[in-house]
Amino acid sequence: MRGFLFGLILGVALFCGQVSFAKTVVVVSIEPQVYFVQKIGGSGFQVEVMVPPGAEPHAYEPRPRQMQMITKAKAYLAIGVPFEKVWLKRFKQQNPQLRIFYLDKGIKKYPLEEQVVFVQKRDSSIKGELDPHIWLGLDEAKQIAKNTFNALAKIFPDQKAVFKKNLEQFLVHLDQLKKDFNQKLRLLKGKTFLVFHPSWGYFARCFGLKQMAIEVKGREPSAREMAEIIKLAREKKIAVIFIQPQFARKKAEVIAKQLGARVVSLDPLARNWEKNLLKVVDSLLLK
Ligand SMILES: [Zn+2]
Structure with a gap:
């Protein structure tokens, strides 16, 4: 069994061209980011998600096991969810080599009170707070895809051409998706x-x-x-x-x-x- 496993790992490593690529750990904050990372970067490297399914990203606290994982990670793709404010600093302390990329770069965030039907008095506590849920907007998703490409191209410079092609296909697909949704929801x-x-x-x-x-x-x-x-x-x-x-x-x-x-x-x-x-x-x- 061990021999088989070793052969398998070696096979995967050889298949990917280089051992380091297959072993590289890229960490993202939330699950939907995995979708973007894999659309653009394929599945040749390891993606870890900080906030597990069912957990809440506003006040998430990473587990000790995850802090351990950070020490092995090459890069962190942040998306601007509230828990990052406190934890990105700690990740960097844990692993000074960790490269942090901000995928909300270039995205206009709107105040929460403009994003919900505002109920006077009850909702006044949200005034001025910016809505962090950018990944659920179709235009925002395009910028996230571009930012994801920029980050991955820096982490894996020799894969840049492949990633670029993937990005272009993905952007065309996102435009089509928006068109379809617009038609359905008109x-x-x-x-x-x-x-x-x-x-x-x-x-x-x-x-x-x-x-x-x-x-x-x-x-x-x-x-x-x-x-x-x-x-x-x-x-x-x-x-x-x-x-x-x-x-x-x-x-x-x-x-x-x-x-x-x-x-x-x-x-x-x-x-x-x-x-x-x-x-x-x-x-x-x-x-
Ligand atoms: Zn939320």
């Missing part, structure tokens, strides 16, 4: 959907939709605020409520029952970014 322009956590601001902006949120800054609504949300949701004829696995679904179900709306579970952090967005579009179109 009749919903100006409509509002209700989400538990306000992750979908960039997606909504891209297609002329609006999101309303149940939870704000990790705080669930009081009974009075719930009544306010339900009233507003009724006015806006909301038919679907999106929840995500990182947050509790109870409040959403209470609201859904009162509105006669459906609850759909959507994960803004799903690894298969594209399949996930297709699911969002289909869910919005359900009557």
Whole structure:
């Protein structure tokens, strides 16, 4: 078995042309980044994700095992999620050789209060805070792809030409995807959907939709605020409520029952970014 495994590893190493390429560890913050990294960089190197499925990226705390992994990593691709603020510094202390790239470079971030249907008083605590969920916007995704290419081309300079070709194909594909989504969602322009956590601001902006949120800054609504949300949701004829696995679904179900709306579970952090967005579009179109 050991001989077989050794042969296998050697085979993979030879296949990849050089041992270091196959062994190189690139770390990303969230699952959807894996999709971008693999579209552009292929699967010839190891990608590790800091925030595991189901965990929450706003206040994530890396495990000791992950700090260990950082010591072996060559690069970190940050995307601007809040936990990075504290932890990137610590990663760099842990591994001074670690190269950090910022994939939110060149992306305009909007204040959260412009990204949600603002409920006066209740939402005033979010004023001035920038919405970090850039990877769910189609235009933002294009810039993330370009930034991912720039980072990977620096980490693996001898693969640059291959990565460049992959990037160009991916950008064409993203344009097509946006066109398809626009076509599908054209009749919903100006409509509002209700989400538990306000992750979908960039997606909504891209297609002329609006999101309303149940939870704000990790705080669930009081009974009075719930009544306010339900009233507003009724006015806006909301038919679907999106929840995500990182947050509790109870409040959403209470609201859904009162509105006669459906609850759909959507994960803004799903690894298969594209399949996930297709699911969002289909869910919005359900009557
Ligand atoms: Zn979030």
